[in-house]
Amino acid sequence: GEDVEQSLFLSVREGDSSVINCTYTDSSSTYLYWYKQEPGAGLQLLTYIFSNMDMKQDQRLTVLLNKKDKHLSLRIADTQTGDSAIYFCAESMRGYGGSQGNLIFGKGTKLSVKP
C-alpha cells in the first residue's frame, strides 16, 4: 500500500539550514511535492520534483531525490522565523482519467525556528 513517512518535529536556529526528510513507498509515483501549511491556512505549494530528476534548486530550497532508496529531502537554506510551519511531503498517484492530483501525504513535519 501507499505510505509516506516523515519525522514529526524539527527545531533549528534562525540562519541555520533545515533539512526535512521523507520516505515513500510507491516507486511508480511520477511527481513528489513539498507543501507548507501555516497555522489556520491552506496548503502552499513550495516545490515539486519529477521522478527522473535527482535534484532541484529554487532559491533557498533544494530538493534531493534518491529514487533507489525512495527518499526525498527538502533543504531550506538560511532558515527564517517566517519559515516556521508544517511541511508536508506528498507523492502523486495517477488517478482515473489521468489526473495527477491524487496525493498521498506524509503526516507533516513541524518546523520551529528559534531566533
Next chain:
Amino acid sequence: DTEVTQTPKHLVMGMTNKKSLKCEQHMGHRAMYWYKQKAKKPPELMFVYSYEKLSINESVPSRFSPECPNSSLLNLHLHALQPEDSALYLCASSQGGGSGNTIYFGEGSWLTVV
C-alpha cells in the same frame, strides 16, 4: 494567477442544515479536487473531477455531494452532517489529462458541525 479561491472561509452548521462549499479557479485547469483535513492530520482525498466528470470518489458518505458546474467551479454540498465531519475542506486544481504537475490548493473552508 495561481489562485484557487474557496468560500466561505468559515462555516458553522447544524446537523439538519443544508449548506455548500464553493471553489473557483481561473488557471484553465481541467482537474479539480476536494480534500478533507482533520486537526493535526494530513489532508485526505475525497473526490476528483477530471474534465468536469467525477473520476474518483474515495468512499465518501453520501451526505457529501460534489458538483462541477463548469471547468472553473467546484461545489461540495453538505447535508445531515455529523460533528465528526468538522474539519478543514481543501479544494485543489491541476492541469489534468495526464499532463501538468503543479497542484494548487485553496486556503480551505473551516467547517464546524454542531
